[in-house]
Amino acid sequence: MGRILVVEDEAAIAELLSMNLRFEGHEVRIAATSDEAVQAVRDSLPDLVVLDWMLPGEPGVALARRWRADARTRDLPIIMLTARSDERDLVQGLDAGADDYLAKPFSTTELMARIRSVLRRRLPEALESAVEIGVLRLDPVTRRVRAGQTEVALGPTEFRLLRFLMTYPERVHGRPQLLDRVWGDHVFIEERTVDVHIKRLRAALQPVGCADMIETVRGAGYRLTSSVSGTAGGLAA
Numbered sequence: 461m462g463r464i465l466v467v468e469d470e471a472a473i474a475e476l477l478s479m480n481l482r483f484e485g486h487e488v489r490i491a492a493t494s495d496e497a498v499q500a501v502r503d504s505l506p507d508l509v510v511l512d513w514m515l516p517g518e519p520g521v522a523l524a525r526r527w528r529a530d531a532r533t534r535d536l537p538i539i540m541l542t543a544r545s546d547e548r549d550l551v552q553g554l555d556a557g558a559d560d561y562l563a564k565p566f567s568t569t570e571l572m573a574r575i576r577s578v579l580r581r582r583l584p585e586a587l588e589s590a591v592e593i594g595v596l597r598l599d600p601v602t603r604r605v606r607a608g609q610t611e612v613a614l615g616p617t618e619f620r621l622l623r624f625l626m627t628y629p630e631r632v633h634g635r636p637q638l639l640d641r642v643w644g645d646h647v648f649i650e651e652r653t654v655d656v657h658i659k660r661l662r663a664a665l666q667p668v669g670c671a672d673m674i675e676t677v678r679g680a681g682y683r684l685t686s687s688v689s690g691t692a693g694g695l696a697a
Contacts, residue, residue: 462486463489463504464575465497466478466481466488467497467510467515467523468510468541469512469515471492477510480571484572494522495518497509498518498523501527508536508538509537511523511539511540512542513541514542521556537578537579538559539560539575540558540561541563541564543564591627593684593686594687596673598623600623608668610668612668612670614664621658624638625684629684630685634681635651635681638682661674
């Protein structure tokens with residue numbers, strides 16, 4: 461599932477959110493102040509931030525503006541929590557860049573539903589839905605990949621790589637993008653590492669005749685196609 465940063469200075473609320481998010485399979489990091497939140501995002505870009513408006517230090521609405529102004533965090537999904545329920549506050553929060561806004565006291569069930577909705581729109585690979593492309597079917601719940609009735613054995617990194625490629629079929633992804641989205645932002649490994657794992661993924665798919673679904677686009681990166689007939693002109697294996 462997704463990597464969620466909870467920015468909340470009330471320990472009881474932060475723990476409640478953390479417990480519910482972990483129950484749904486998310487990785488959770490908690491920040492109690494704006495400085496901790498900035499450092500957490502600097503360390504590793506989360507898939508979504510649950511952001512309290514009123515924080516020690518910089519208010520959440522100012523953090524949201526700052527993240528939206530930075531190219532690295534411009535598309536970071538943000539759900540804002542606040543005790544301020546006036547319509548002007550709602551507008552201010554959304555104008556600051558929040559994808560959604562929930563007033564305290566809030567229903568945990570409703571918040572979980574809103575998190576799933578934002579992730580579904582902004583980060584579909586963070587959800588637990590099975591993905592099918594051509595003859596391949598990937599189930600993130602059981603962590604199994606099948607080609608027809610044949611199970612494909614994949615290592616953890618190859619599984620995440622295939623999942624991302626299957627979530628965005630036919631799109632070309634450069635090595636830096638794959639490093640950020642599969643290995644995680646701020647993981648300092650060489651871009652050639654992507655090539656090594658692509659080779660391993662193709663080797664695992666070869667026995668079921670699906671290796672050619674992973675195409676190399678010269679000068680651009682990799683993409684997954686539903687075709688299993690081999691690479692086309694202009695593409696290199």
